[in-house]
Amino acid sequence: MNQTVVDLLARNVDHAHEFKTRFDDVQDAQYPGAVTVCCSDSRVLQDHIWGNDEPGQLFSCGNIGNRVIQRTDEGDVVSGDVLYPIAHTGTKTAIVMGHTGCGAVTATYDDLTEGLDEPAGISHCLDLLKPPLEPALDMLPDDVSRAGTINRLVEYNVDRQIQMLLESEDVLDDVDCIGVVYDFQDVYDGERGEVHVINVDGETNVETLQAAHPELEARIERLWEY
Incomplete structure (x- = not known):
């Protein structure tokens, strides 16, 4: 057995x-307060980010690009991974978490602008990200760096994933859909590793969000209001 597994x-x-x-109260059922959809990047420690060490609190989903959509014979639908707790465990909060310097968003941007030759499995994931991200390319500022471009697209991707949840008939209207970005590259104000709120139920204007949620004013921040 290799040493990593050991x-x-x-x-x-x-x-x-x-x-x-800690499993005594959740051995037979789960009622998580939120479902989180995070990028599967190894630097994004899903439960640790929230200080969560209690089984049953969060239903954690991970994939490259923090996608809420899967492709089926019937078309693109909200992924069963995301939908399960909403449909079956009474979960009323969905959190989509992007992160600074996202490799999936970077690859999608490069595929849209230059074309990439990736294995089929990765190409499938990028193909799910390309339609929601492509419209942003014409809106990006001309004077922004490559890193700045990627981090603005990270926000845009989170917004589109939230939009997909809000527009899905499978997600009930009483489910709160929150978009956030995890920053470990000192892009936003605050400490490295903080989560920044960028979208609440489709609202993305920072001043409006801060007025509506004054208790979180310091945590509401965006790089890009397009």
Whole structure:
């Protein structure tokens, strides 16, 4: 067995000791307060970001590009990974989390502008991101750097994923849909590793969001209001 697996299993022993009584109330059912859709980037530690160490609190989904959509024979629909807790466990909050320097958004941008030759599985994921991202290309500022471009597209992608949730007939109207960006590259104000709110139920204007949520004023920030 390679050393990476050996080390992971060793850490799991510590986890098992720490968590052995924490499953008592959730062994037979789960009622998570939120479903989170994060990028599967190794730098984005989904539960750790929220300080979550209690089983049953969050239903965590991960994929490249924090996508809420899957492609089926009937067309593009909200992914079952995202929809399951909304449909079956009473979850009323959906959080879509992008992150600074996202590789999936970068690859999608490069594929749209230059074309990429990726394995079929990766191409499929990029093909799901390209339609929502493509309209943004003509709106990007001319004087922004490549890194700035990517981080603006990260916000735009989160907005489009939230829009897909809001427009889906499978997501009930009483589900709150929140878009955020996780920053570990010092792009936003605040500390490295903070989560910044950029979208609440489709509203993206910073002043409007800050007025509506004064308790979170310092955490509401955008790079791009297009």
